[in-house]
Amino acid sequence: MDFSLNDRQKQLVMQVRELVEQEIKPYVLVNSFSRQQEFDWYLVNQLSELNLVCPTIPVEYGGLGLDIFTTALVIEEIAAGCPGLAAVVDTNVHAVQPILLAGSSSQKERYLPLLTGKNVRIASFAVTEPSGGSDINSMQTYANKTRRGFVLNGCKDYIFNAPQADFISVFAMTDKLHKKASLRCFIIPARTTGVTIGSTRDIAALEYAHIAEVLFDNAVIESDMVIKLDESYSGYLLLSQTLDIGRVVVGATSVGIARAAYELAYEYAENRLQFGKKIKNHQAVAYDLVEMATKIEMARLMTWKACWLIDQGDDYTIASAMAKLSASIIAQEVTGIAADILASRAFEKGSVSEQLLRDARVLSTVEGTNNIQRNIIASLL
Numbered sequence: 401m402d403f404s405l406n407d408r409q410k411q412l413v414m415q416v417r418e419l420v421e422q423e424i425k426p427y428v429l430v431n432s433f434s435r436q437q438e439f440d441w442y443l444v445n446q447l448s449e450l451n452l453v454c455p456t457i458p459v460e461y462g463g464l465g466l467d468i469f470t471t472a473l474v475i476e477e478i479a480a481g482c483p484g485l486a487a488v489v490d491t492n493v494h495a496v497q498p499i500l501l502a503g504s505s506s507q508k509e510r511y512l513p514l515l516t517g518k519n520v521r522i523a524s525f526a527v528t529e530p531s532g533g534s535d536i537n538s539m540q541t542y543a544n545k546t547r548r549g550f551v552l553n554g555c556k557d558y559i560f561n562a563p564q565a566d567f568i569s570v571f572a573m574t575d576k577l578h579k580k581a582s583l584r585c586f587i588i589p590a591r592t593t594g595v596t597i598g599s600t601r602d603i604a605a606l607e608y609a610h611i612a613e614v615l616f617d618n619a620v621i622e623s624d625m626v627i628k629l630d631e632s633y634s635g636y637l638l639l640s641q642t643l644d645i646g647r648v649v650v651g652a653t654s655v656g657i658a659r660a661a662y663e664l665a666y667e668y669a670e671n672r673l674q675f676g677k678k679i680k681n682h683q684a685v686a687y688d689l690v691e692m693a694t695k696i697e698m699a700r701l702m703t704w705k706a707c708w709l710i711d712q713g714d715d716y717t718i719a720s721a722m723a724k725l726s727a728s729i730i731a732q733e734v735t736g737i738a739a740d741i742l743a744s745r746a747f748e749k750g751s752v753s754e755q756l757l758r759d760a761r762v763l764s765t766v767e768g769t770n771n772i773q774r775n776i777i778a779s780l781l
């Protein structure tokens with residue numbers, strides 16, 4: 401395993417870091433985001449300047465064609481500046497992954513270019529339902545076969561990007577008897593008849609990214625919206641592989657959040673004087689900084705290892721579950737330690753540290769809760 405960055409990766413990281421420092425962080429500092437207001441396309445458009453709204457889209461479809469490792473490098477940088485923007489990008493990566501893994505060439509030609517270039521769009525990935533997010537078999541959204549495709553009925557909930565999505569990658573059952581064995585993936589344009597965006601979910605984290613229900617009422621799914629699978633590749637396997645890959649981008653988001661909290665705390669500890677010296681020079685605070693830096697390195701290396709396995713085509717399920725589990729816990733620990741160092745100002749509403757605390761906390765729920773990661777790991781030990 402070799403994690404030394406090549407020249408292209410170094411250049412890309414520097415470009416994103418520069419964009420984050422010069423455009424994204426200053427914008428985030430003076431603008432608060434609310435899901436009650438219209439989506440603010442400014443930050444997505446800034447990212448589109450570097451064609452990074454969905455980094456994994458292949459070059460032939462207008463993207464940069466980054467591998468998962470390089471995508472994780474980019475997402476860490478974005479998350480360090482605006483975790484909600486990283487959530488938009490993570491969701492795009494999820495939404496296109498079933499198409500990249502098993503989509504037809506016409507599906508690739510139709511959907512992938514939408515998330516590239518200047519007039520960029522965003523997409524959603526919809527699995528969770530009111531009946532449950534962890535237990536796939538509890539899904540109530542069914543697609544019934546018709547002569548021309550399927551008719552879809554049900555509801556998906558807590559779906560990132562849903563109000564703005566151009567298309568939604570939806571997993572649904574096709575057979576009540578075989579439940580998850582009958583799972584299929586449908587790539588559904590948001591304007592399809594019978595598809596509506598329901599209530600906004602105003603989660604107190606990652607506010608830049610909007611979240612909503614998606615309702616299907618006899619939605620007409622043409623056959624070209626279905627990802628065609630054969631017996632050797634089930635819908636459940638497609639979902640599992642998509643989630644396994646998605647877990648490392650959540651890992652990278654966690655690392656970016658933790659890094660932002662560390663940098664904030666370090667700068668404060670460098671400048672704050674108590675008892676006649678910088679608080680950084682009180683050994684207990686220095687140890688806190690050591691703890692943060694060491695844990696961030698652990699989370700980053702576990703994420704990178706999982707990325708490396710994915711890019712090698714090696715078995716990555718356990719590594720990506722471990723990366724998501726550990727990185728999301730470390731993001732909570734590190735933002736918590738940063739709050740201790742920043743003390744009274746850490747919890748000021750709307751401050752960067754207060755936002756980071758909330759953003760880190762929710763990552764143990766998204767992309768399969770941390771208990772679900774533990775179940776995956778336990779089943780593979």
Ligand SMILES: Cc1cc2nc3c(=O)[nH]c(=O)nc-3n(C[C@H](O)[C@H](O)[C@H](O)COP(=O)(O)OP(=O)(O)OC[C@H]3O[C@@H](n4cnc5c(N)ncnc54)[C@H](O)[C@@H]3O)c2cc1C
Pocket residue numbers: 491525526527528529531532533534535557558559560561603606611762765766767768769770771772775
């Ligand atoms: C900010 C945010 C954004 C999201 N974006 C998306 C999205 O874009 N697309 C999407 O499809 N979903 C999305 N989700 C939904 C998310 O994936 C689900 O919330 C998650 O999978 C958990 O599902 P649930 O909330 O129904 O909890 P439940 O499945 O009801 O779980 C409740 C609790 O029980 C625990 N639990 C359940 N089963 C077990 C078990 N077998 N063993 C041990 N513990 C168990 C869980 O760990 C959890 O602690 C998002 C959620 C949030 C908060």
